[in-house]
Amino acid sequence: MFKWKTDEFSWVDFTIDVLRVLIVLGVVIGAWNTLSSGRISLAQWVNLFAAGLSQGSIYALIALGYTLVYGILLMINFAHGEVFMAGAFTTVFFAEALNRTGFLNEQPLLSILLMIIFAGLVSMTVAILLERVAYRPLRGSPRLVPLITAIGASFFLQYTFRGLYGSGFKAYPQVQILQGVISVGGINIPIVQIFVFCSALVLMLGLYWLVERTRIGKAMRAVSENKEVARLMGIDIDWVIMFTFGVGGFLAGSAGVINGMFRPQGVNFFMGFIPGIKAFTAAVLGGIGNIPGAMLGGLFLGVIEAIGPNLVLAGLGIPGANQLKDVIAFTMLVLVLIFRPQGILGERLAEKKA
Amino acid sequence: MKRLFLVLTVLCMLLGLSAPALADSHCMDELGCVEVAPDDPIVIASILAMSGPASFYGADTLGGIELAILGRDGMLLGRDIELVEEDSYCAAEGGQAAAQRVAADESIAGVIGTTCSGAAQGAMPIISEAGMLMISSSNTSPSLTNDNADEGGTYYPGYFRTAHNDLFQGAMGAKFAVEVLMAGAVATVHDGDPYTEGLAVVMANEFAGLNGDVVFQGAVSKGDTDMSAILTEIAASGPDLVYLPVFTPESEFLVSQAANTPGLENVRMMTADGSFNADFAPNIGQAAVGVLMTGPHVAGDAYQEFLTLWAEEQPGGTDSPPSGFHAHAYDGTNLLLDAIEAVAEEMDDGTLIIGRQALRDAMAAVEDYAGLTGTLTCQEAPLYMGDCATGTALAVFELGEAQVDEGAWPPPIVWDLSMTMADDM
Numbered sequence: 096m097f098k099w100k101t102d103e104f105s106w107v108d109f110t111i112d113v114l115r116v117l118i119v120l121g122v123v124i125g126a127w128n129t130l131s132s133g134r135i136s137l138a139q140w141v142n143l144f145a146a147g148l149s150q151g152s153i154y155a156l157i158a159l160g161y162t163l164v165y166g167i168l169l170m171i172n173f174a175h176g177e178v179f180m181a182g183a184f185t186t187v188f189f190a191e192a193l194n195r196t197g198f199l200n201e202q203p204l205l206s207i208l209l210m211i212i213f214a215g216l217v218s219m220t221v222a223i224l225l226e227r228v229a230y231r232p233l234r235g236s237p238r239l240v241p242l243i244t245a246i247g248a249s250f251f252l253q254y255t256f257r258g259l260y261g262s263g264f265k266a267y268p269q270v271q272i273l274q275g276v277i278s279v280g281g282i283n284i285p286i287v288q289i290f291v292f293c294s295a296l297v298l299m300l301g302l303y304w305l306v307e308r309t310r311i312g313k314a315m316r317a318v319s320e321n322k323e324v325a326r327l328m329g330i331d332i333d334w335v336i337m338f339t340f341g342v343g344g345f346l347a348g349s350a351g352v353i354n355g356m357f358r359p360q361g362v363n364f365f366m367g368f369i370p371g372i373k374a375f376t377a378a379v380l381g382g383i384g385n386i387p388g389a390m391l392g393g394l395f396l397g398v399i400e401a402i403g404p405n406l407v408l409a410g411l412g413i414p415g416a417n418q419l420k421d422v423i424a425f426t427m428l429v430l431v432l433i434f435r436p437q438g439i440l441g442e443r444l445a446e447k448k449a
Numbered sequence: 450m451k452r453l454f455l456v457l458t459v460l461c462m463l464l465g466l467s468a469p470a471l472a473d474s475h476c477m478d479e480l481g482c483v484e485v486a487p488d489d490p491i492v493i494a495s496i497l498a499m500s501g502p503a504s505f506y507g508a509d510t511l512g513g514i515e516l517a518i519l520g521r522d523g524m525l526l527g528r529d530i531e532l533v534e535e536d537s538y539c540a541a542e543g544g545q546a547a548a549q550r551v552a553a554d555e556s557i558a559g560v561i562g563t564t565c566s567g568a569a570q571g572a573m574p575i576i577s578e579a580g581m582l583m584i585s586s587s588n589t590s591p592s593l594t595n596d597n598a599d600e601g602g603t604y605y606p607g608y609f610r611t612a613h614n615d616l617f618q619g620a621m622g623a624k625f626a627v628e629v630l631m632a633g634a635v636a637t638v639h640d641g642d643p644y645t646e647g648l649a650v651v652m653a654n655e656f657a658g659l660n661g662d663v664v665f666q667g668a669v670s671k672g673d674t675d676m677s678a679i680l681t682e683i684a685a686s687g688p689d690l691v692y693l694p695v696f697t698p699e700s701e702f703l704v705s706q707a708a709n710t711p712g713l714e715n716v717r718m719m720t721a722d723g724s725f726n727a728d729f730a731p732n733i734g735q736a737a738v739g740v741l742m743t744g745p746h747v748a749g750d751a752y753q754e755f756l757t758l759w760a761e762e763q764p765g766g767t768d769s770p771p772s773g774f775h776a777h778a779y780d781g782t783n784l785l786l787d788a789i790e791a792v793a794e795e796m797d798d799g800t801l802i803i804g805r806q807a808l809r810d811a812m813a814a815v816e817d818y819a820g821l822t823g824t825l826t827c828q829e830a831p832l833y834m835g836d837c838a839t840g841t842a843l844a845v846f847e848l849g850e851a852q853v854d855e856g857a858w859p860p861p862i863v864w865d866l867s868m869t870m871a872d873d874m
Binding site (some may be wrong): 254259360418421 | 673702
């Protein structure tokens with residue numbers, strides 16, 4: 096820190112240092128004002144934190160798709176938000192059918208499991224098709240080309256699904272056992288939030304096991320280290336890349352159902368856009384290409400979004416702080432890009448390949 | 450050099466050829482005329498939100514336009530009617546871009562659009578400058594028909610609408626809250642869109658004018674799914690009624706999460722036409738029971754026939770209209786086609802001449818037109834420049850079990866302006 100004192104003076108370093116000090120001051124003053132005013136009780140803080148963790152675990156599941164693909168292909172799959180939408184939007188009809196027959200509330204856990212698998216498979220199919228049709232032919236072309244293709248693919252998928260299911264809004268049916276709250280020491284935590292966090296955790300552990308402990312996981316890591324050498328070792332690169340897209344898609348689809356349990360409304364063809372960019376932010380926060388980084392980045396972003404506006408912005412006297420949630424999220428992105436471009440956990444590949 | 454000279458010569462000759470044609474025109478209209486050659490169709494344009502999250506409104510309106518054209522077998526004055534569709538994406542930039550494309554096409558006689566008030570603010574300066582007219586079936590922002598720029602008015606000549614001005618809707622919401630609900634304190638929420646913000650402000654002002662207490666005025670962002678922070682603040686302010694004229698799905702998140710917010714469990718919620726669609730109640734579930742909505746109230750035999758026709762023709766591939774402004778679009782299209790029919794003059798060579806100012810005058814002169822949405826009279830009062838809807842086709846609806854369980858639509862009416870109109874309309 097404070098490089099300009101020792102080395103040659105540079106206005107850039109100076110500005111960045113001033114920025115650092117101002118940010119720290121702003122956060123401290125804002126937080127101090129809020130906490131000393133006692134406007135929000137401890138129970139409310141815990142509630143905000145829990146809601147942030149749930150939202151964050153959904154971001155994390157989507158972020159894993161970005162990070163897996165980046166890890167292997169060094170490309171940002173901007174259509175990944177639409178892969179999430181594909182699973183969530185398609186499964187809403189399956190969920191409605193389960194609800195109509197009454198099966199949903201007779202066998203809630205089995206139903207949710209079925210829904211997650213169904214959504215996962217739908218998103219997986221979309222992700223694999225996307226890779227096969229849109230990205231594979233462009234492999235080896237300059238990095239901007241697949242990026243722009245991804246944006247085009249994103250629009251293509253949005254309007255394909257609008258064509259399939261219409262432009263109206265849908266909602267997931269309510270699952271009775273997830274309603275209500277659990278009281279721990281006078282603090283009420285909604286059951287659904289515990290469910291969201293736990294199921295996301297299970298999926299993430301599953302992914303970790305897949306990548307670290309299985310043969311295909313080893314192949315994925317090998318391809319991400321060096322494609323050419325991996326090919327020489329007899330690894331079928333095309334298959335590994337397709338598999339990676341499939342895994343990312345499955346996680347995104349299951350995130351769609353988990354999101355549907357958490358925030359049932361707002362299911363339509365456009366629903367993937369904002370979670371998509373938020374998850375991308377989370378992936379960059381954690382260090383893109385780094386799997387634990389994406390998980391951590393997602394949770395971190397969710398919590399910061401939930402707590403930040405109330406803690407810092409409201410304390411600084413900014414009106415309508417709750418509207419500035421996105422400002423917090425994207426400011427975090429900018430700050431990370433300025434101060435720690437490699438992300439919270441960093442990514443060992445970043446320097447070598449970027 | 451020689452080639453350049455040749456090109457210039459040809460250009461001069463072309464200009465020379467076209468000059469007599471201009472001088473020979475029969476157009477006496479100060480804004481110019483649309484000339485339709487003997488075998489050409491009469492062209493009208495639509496500028497609607499055809500993509501993006503608001504596209505179901507666009508689909509709804511387009512269906513109304515198509516059925517109005519179909520109602521004349523696609524013919525006007527012995528010619529085909531051609532519809533040019535432009536997409537304005539519910540945004541000022543989209544409206545501007547679409548309007549530029551429309552204004553560049555001199556064959557277009559008039560425009561139906563836009564879907565969103567924000568898009569109209571982008572489109573109208575261009576449409577007005579081009580001498581065209583535009584009739585909106587779903588813009589409700591008061592500023593669009595207010596010609597006083599100091600008050601934020603953005604009226605441009607050539608603008609008309611069959612949708613109700615929000616001054617009517619906000620006032621009705623406030624009146625209902627005070628007179629029927631006996632509410633003493635209200636909280637309002639908008640989502641930053643000029644339409645929702647305008648409506649929230651009108652309602653708050655009217656409510657305060659009726660000696661009510663406006664205890665909270667806040668906003669959510671489009672795309673928010675977690676409303677707990679704002680709902681906690683609202684609960685702390687202690688309202689009797691929360692007025693949230695925002696669009697779906699934000700309104701759905703607000704209503705469903707309010708049911709679990711301590712202090713708001715029994716507070717009434719009122720939304721407006723931004724959430725007026727059949728999916729709203731089923732998407733929320735039990736928490737939607739008792740939610741009030743203000744919205745377009747269109748009824749009668751002619752409307753039933755319209756719905757039957759919709760089910761037969763299925764414009765846009767749906768059995769029933771996806772939102773609440775199709776009838777306004779149907780009326781608007783008919784007004785436009787009637788006006789063209791009234792002012793068009795046929796020349797000896799079979800060319801149709803449609804005066805642009807004459808067309809605007811014909812629209813402004815519309816009086817007691819019996820449309821699907823009630824009796825329409827286009828006004829020229831300061832706050833209502835080009836407002837053809839009189840605000841009578843509005844009502845307060847209340848969602849019940851039937852809307853949640855079976856998706857029954859529209860919900861029952863609990864109040865309409867005929868119950869109160871006498872004193873101030």
